[in-house]
Amino acid sequence: MRFGVVGTNWITDTFIEGAGAADHASVTAVCSRKKETALSYAEKHQLSYTYTSLEEMCEGGEIDAVYLATPNAVHHEQVLTCLEKGIPVLCEKPLTATKALAEKMIEASKTHQVLLMEAMKSTVMPNFQRVKELLPEIGTIRQVRFQYGQYSSRYDKFKAGEILNAFKPDMANGSLMDLGVYTLYPIISLFGPPDAVQSDSTVLHTGVDGQGAVLLSYEGMNVTAGYSKIADSFLPSEIAGEKGAIHIDHISSPGKVTLLTRDGAVDHTTEQTKPSMSYEIEEFIKTAEAGKIESDINTHEISLKTVELMEQIRKQQGIIYPLDRE
Structure with missing residues (x-):
């Protein structure tokens, strides 16, 4: 092709x-x-x-x-x-x-x-597919914590008064759109849309968010997503169930998958020999x-529900783009 x-x-x-x-x-x-x-x-x-x-x-x-x-x-x-x-x-x-x-x-x-x-x-990479295979091993899922914090290479210029595209609302940018999507898309992929949404964010003077936190409610399960362009995070993401937990090193590009139970930790990483x-x-x-006309993995429905969720989060935080009027 x-x-x-x-x-x-x-x-x-x-x-x-x-x-x-x-x-x-x-x-x-x-x-x-x-x-x-x-x-x-x-x-x-x-x-x-x-x-x-x-x-x-x-x-x-x-x-x-x-x-x-x-x-x-x-x-x-x-x-x-x-x-x-x-x-x-x-x-x-x-x-x-x-x-x-x-x-x-x-x-x-x-x-x-x-x-x-x-x-x-992330969702088509072999290690994400391995995560899906491991879900039955951890029993009923109770808590999910996905996070992605990466200090933007453009943030220092932002603080110095130079506003690049990454922090402009007319470009429909900001932390939620650029990094938060990496946490929310796989959540929708794995668990579907939530029953309720609560969110908080740090809104910068240009009107876009520098970081945010989201609590998604499902029946019997709490899901949190954290993302930031103004701070780095070095913690793994986690899916925790009644029998154990799965750790994912980088939710944006899963490179290592670990199954943790009361008996210890086992590496379940799948070899990925190609660029992500x-x-x-x-x-x-x-x-x-x-x-x-659509992938069986990255479906139209997942894309639509993720966009809908991010729009709901933006409305809660008062983050408005010119695009919202179209």
């Missing part, structure tokens, strides 16, 4: 690395707003084609699919453009910022019968080859 990439930041670099190690994948084209940027990026990664128009890239006949690594605020319009042109889309997380826009994107996928998949890498993004690329290709 020949991918065209949209966006030229570090995550696109990581995607190209993942595609190089994935089965049946290659990257042939890049689209950027500026021709100079596209040319420079193509030279850096030895890509054959450059575009400044997404429509032209979709119509050029040089790609089979698009990987979107653009600001959250433009995901929906770019996804719709690709789907209308018959081009499958692997869209970086989060899919979008509002339930209404997510519904439009999913409806377009169904209308045009073209694949749309959210690029949530290779697994989502292979899942996307497998889904496309099967003629499906």
Whole structure:
């Protein structure tokens, strides 16, 4: 499958690395707003084609699919453009910022019968699949604690008065959208939508959140999610049941899985020989080859319910994006 990439930041670099190690994948084209940027990026990664128009890239006949690594605020319009042109889309997380826009994107996928998949890498990685296999070992699940704290490389500039995209509401950014999604998406994937939601956050002067904490209520089970772009966290995530617990080293990219019981701890890590993004690329290709419009793992429903949950959390915290008016 020949991918065209949209966006030229570090995550696109990581995607190209993942595609190089994935089965049946290659990257042939890049689209950027500026021709100079596209040319420079193509030279850096030895890509054959450059575009400044997404429509032209979709119509050029040089790609089979698009990987979107653009600001959250433009995901929906770019996804719709690709789907209308018959081009499958692997869209970086989060899919979008509002339930209404997510519904439009999913409806377009169904209308045009073209694949749309959210690029949530963690849930398709072998070690997350191992976590799912281990769940019966810990009995009735009572508590879940997923967390992701990573001090943003852009936060020092923010404190110095330079506001980059990571902290701009018009880009639909902030801690919840950029990092919180890594905790909430797998929660929805494993347990479905919660019965009730309570949340708290630290809102920065630009109107986006620097960090947050969420309590999700399920029958007989409490789930907490913590995330921060203004503090690092080094604790594992945990699923705790009546018979034991499962520890996941990094919920955003599970690399080690440990089963802990009253008898001790056992390492259940599955060997992952490829870059983390290779697994989502292979899942996307497998889904496309099967003629499906959604992944069996990263389903449309999980994406929709995650967006809906994050929108509910933002409303509780008074975090408003210009996108909310669309």
